Amino acid sequence: MSQDRQTPRVGIIGTGAIGGFYGLMLARAGLDVHFLLRSEFSAVSQNGLRVDSQVHGLLSLDNVQAYCSAADMPPCDWLLVGAKTTGNGGVGPAIIQAAAPGAKVLLLQNGLGVEDQLRALLPDSLHLLGGLCFICVHRTGPGQITHQAFGAVNIGYHSGPAGQGSARMEIVEQGAALFQAAGIESVAMDNLDKARWQKLVWNVPYNGLSVLLDASTTPLMADPDSRELIQGLMDEVVQGAQACGHALAPDYAQQLFKVTGHMPDYRPSMHHDFAEKRALELEAIYARPLAAALAAGCDMPKIRALYHALAFIDRNNR
């Protein structure tokens, strides 16, 4: 397959709900997208990818460029990593195999400090970026994804050859442009850490409470006590961000809270992880933000209580 190398070649490492959705959207927009799969390789090779979207309708990608080994992938200019943060130690070799020289690696993952472990495994010549996805999407079967709402991706630069200079913003803007060309809202953020704290304002309350209270967003937003608990947790995230030097917009938490009240009933990814007895992403979403805020002199006691409760539940779930 000959490629016009003016068009960036994109590799998707971990084709779950996130990797599958964005990969399909980019492929449908004309980009050259290659998908690395494991257990779903046969199904997706044969039947393609399907996104049942309440926003875009029923979308399909029939001839998926699917691989079960990264060694078989062509060199990619952008690598989008949709795997769980709990597996970040394992994706290093696949990224190195699939990366073109000077490739940009974008971790589409929640939580704080998720790039650090992977950075140590990558050559210095690769750019590492983080992307925060504001989207309601989940996998329903092999190559089958349901998209309920939203889709925006906020991108920031973590580390790599662009260093601290202005070149890093050019790369971040290239990343945002990729998504924008596929009709997806995307913001180039000048501070990845701040982008991660922003997203935590949503993930800290909703991911954890969905497991702790065995509830999706609609019942959580309908009950006066869970509403007050969500707002208390959000307030602590905002205080933690502030302590770490990131002043979020004054009404940021309140806006997210309102939006969540109006969105379709949604089970956060952590609820799916719990139900399927996978490890919960507690390190990235709770432990690291708690440690970072505490190091900056800010305790987040409600989040700490939630974290310990989830750690107990997670340990007894596996």
Add this chain to the structure above:
Amino acid sequence: MSQDRQTPRVGIIGTGAIGGFYGLMLARAGLDVHFLLRSEFSAVSQNGLRVDSQVHGLLSLDNVQAYCSAADMPPCDWLLVGAKTTGNGGVGPAIIQAAAPGAKVLLLQNGLGVEDQLRALLPDSLHLLGGLCFICVHRTGPGQITHQAFGAVNIGYHSGPAGQGSARMEIVEQGAALFQAAGIESVAMDNLDKARWQKLVWNVPYNGLSVLLDASTTPLMADPDSRELIQGLMDEVVQGAQACGHALAPDYAQQLFKVTGHMPDYRPSMHHDFAEKRALELEAIYARPLAAALAAGCDMPKIRALYHALAFIDRNNR
């Protein structure tokens, strides 16, 4: 049955695990004890009360003076109320019917401010006291009680004709002497509010976490995260007590924590209430302490988070 009225006559209002255990112990010590029952009246009248105690062995009371209506009870000098705090609005009439003139009413209940609602329903001539039971006991069937460990009752005066003077301590000591005569440890406390805060150091973490994490004490004490959460909650109770003017002993929380680690595996009463879809005692054990501490300028954020989570769970359980 003629009574030596030198011997106090004791009425048990609510013969569950607590009322049944202490009533049986007092009756076996020779006191004239009368039991008010509802659904278990027939079973207990016919078969008596049984306490399977890991401390005292197998104890039974065959000829139980049982009543299904307080109107049939003889006038009692002491009334021990073992009903749930959630039913305190309903026990007023029974107490009035069963009370001798100047009777002492002792609420064997956990939580803060549990006497206030009942006080408004009682004549001024009745003494009202509170008792905090440090005991592992639960009901296994009609008139069947399992006693795993401990038994001490700390007693304090709430309100009544003794006013604020020294007469109140005499009455509290009479109450403690009743239990002591039955071989039960009992401390006359000069401050009921302080006694209630002390007991909250145990009830706040263990009652709530047993429901939230669906776990008895042994797994809660075996996991590093639940241990840290328990200690964090205990610390907040101690701070709340301090703010309300009650300085607990510096090692009080740590002692309770240690003792709980060595006691037999125990399901707190709230876990039984949850499993049987009864209302949880959230008002007495969480909401009132939170309000009292906040009024004294002390927030207890971990307890507040736990309370809201439990309120959500309780509302969805019934």
